[in-house]
Each structure stands twice: as structure tokens, then as C-alpha cells.
Amino acid sequence: MRRPLILEFRLLFYAILGVIVPFGVLLYFFPGGTDSYWAWSIPEPRSAMLIGAAYLGAISYYLAALIHNDWQQVDNGLGGLILFSLVLLAATMAHWDVFKPYHPITLVWLAFYYGGPFLAPVFYRLQIEQMGPATDEGVSLDPGVRAWLIGRGVFYAGLALVGFGFADVLAAVWPWSIQPLELRVFIGQIAIVSWGGIVAIRSRWAWRWHRLGVLLGGTIGLFQLIGLVVSAKPYHGSSLIGVFLPIMFAEWLAVAAVLFLLYRRR
């Protein structure tokens, strides 16, 4: 049984789209101008595109959520996005000195990432109270797919923890010149992907639980791969992370493509 989203969530999603569309377009398509338009100065355009890809990818999630209007599909992807918000709030705490304190984007950024801890639990509770909890309905994931989702979830969760904790060290061996703040913000994307595994561990096997979260990861992976290719700035592809990054983004995209092919018609 499809349980529609409550009005509060729908309004919140429209508001979020109003923020992430300009964020994504600015950072991804105009990565060289962050000095003037962004909350902090991002010297390397590749880094701006790395962050912008997440916002562009998230557009697909929120549009699909509003179109499908099905709580079971939204529920788990939303968990990943809340985790993303918390990681970015922590990154803001760690690097507040770098921010332009009253830049309009800074104010929106703060509202965006404070909003998670305050609004998400209340709206989540409201959704369950009004519409009832989503149930494990629809076609189930195959055991091999479950194992892969859990395995990659654990791997990416570990990667996110280590990457966030040792961003300074990681920045020194990154394939291009990157500041620890940008790196920590990027770690939020890895946290989103790891959430899919956590969902699977919670024994939610129906494809509908995972659909939008997988779409989100796949779209981010696609934009990241395109960004790596089209940016004319130097990329040290011979380093360990230089080799690993495109493989990771390709995995995000491939998982989405394979799962949608496998379960779309079932």
C-alpha cells in the first residue's frame, strides 16, 4: 500500500530544491567563480565540481520523491541525506574560520544544515503518525544484491570515517590541490552511499526501500565521472587515489544501472 508524503515533507522538499538547484548549477557549471558567489573561496575548480555533483545528483532524488509521492521509497534515501547534512554540519564546525560569515550562501548553508537535526525528526514522526509506517512491500532484493549492498555500505562507512578524521593527510595525496574543508564536504557523499548498506543491514529487502537512495548514488556518480572528464584542470591519475576515485564513481553508477535493470520490470 502506497503511503503518500505529508504536506510538511512536500513543502520541505520544494524548499530544498530551491536551494540545491542553484547550489549545484553554480558549483558544477561555474566552478571558477566561487570567490564571488560561494560561502568560502574554493581555489581549485575541480573541488567546486566535486561538491556541486552532490547537489545536482540530489535534484533527481527530490524530484523523484515528489513525483512518486511514496513514503516507502523516500524513507531510506532521506536517512542518507540526513547523514549527509550531519557530516556537512561537522565539516562547517571544523572549518568555520574559512567561511564568509554573512555571505548569503553561508546563511542559507547554515539554515540548511541546522534544519536536519531540528526538522527531520519532527517531520519523520509526523509522517509516521499521520500515514503509518511504511511496510516491506514489493519485489525483494536477491541475496547476492543484499550482500553487495551491505558489503559496500560497510566499506564506504569506514572510508567516510577515516577520510573525515584524516582529511588533512588525505588532501596531501589527493589527485589535485584540495583544501580539507572541501574534502570533508565531499566525504558526505560517501556517507550517503554507505547508508544504502545500513538500510540493507536493517533487513529491509524490498527494492522500493532502496530505489531512490540507489538513484541518488548513481546520479552523483554520473556527475562525478563527467566532472572528472570535462574539467581541463590537472589530475594526477597515477596516484593511488587518482586511480581509485573514478573506479568508486563508476561503482556508484554501475550499482544504480544494474539494480534498475534488474528490478524495473519485476
Place this chain on the structure above:
Amino acid sequence: MTQMQKTSIVQFGVRLVGLIYLGLGVLGFLPFDFLNPHHPEGVGARYLLNLVAVNTLHNVIHLAIGVSGLWAAKQLHPSHPLRGGRVRLWGRVTGVVLLLLSLIGLGQAAVEGFPKDQLLLGLLPLNSPGHILHLISGGLALYLGLAGPSTRT
């Protein structure tokens, strides 16, 4: 939404806001530089979690909001919807105070040329993360105050 659902969600929301403010109030008193670094360059405040400018008075106010929120939430029980008046009042008063504080703080910052941090009435250190914290939490508290169960059922 039924009266029972309203009661439950308001209780949950007020308790959440209360817990967050109580946590911020307690954390603000911890004198560890890695957690709440001292910023001598502005008004000389500590930045709670390296974000929100605070001093002792500001921490006490956070604690008071937290404790009063938890108390108000405790007054409300789904089986006693008539007691919702107190929690609604808490939501409205806290919401209006926090929203006003946010707007006044932003206004003062604009007048002073958007400094890194500022002192409201010579007493309360504020900065942009603080203004936005007050704005978001005040908006939620007011929403809960307005959406709460009516005392006339």
C-alpha cells in the same frame, strides 16, 4: 490529524528542541579549546562547537530554554490533551523570543557592518551561526506552539 496525534507530535518536538538546547547549554560550559575555542579577535567570546558565539549568560539562557522545554513536554500527555495549553504557550513564547532575537541580531550585524561577532545590549555575544540557530529552532518552536492541541476540545 487527531487530537492524540497532535499531542504526541508536539510533545516529541518540544522535547527535541529542549534536549538540543540543554545539550548546547551543557556543552557551552566545557572550557576545552578543541570543543569551544576562544576567539579573542572579536568580542572575546568562546565559539560553541567552533560555531556559535557564547558566554556564561548565553549558556545559562540555552540551559533555561532546554530545561523549560523538557518541563513543558512533561506536562503534556496523550491521555491528558487538556493540559496542552502549557506546551503550546512554551512553543509560542520560545518561538517568538528566538525569532525576534534572530532578527534583532541580524539587524544589529547589518548596522555594525557585519562583524565576525557582536555583543547584543553589551551582554550577549552573537554571530551568524547563532542567528540561524535561533531562526530555525524558533521557527520550529512556533510551529509546535501553533500546531499543538487545543485546550478547548
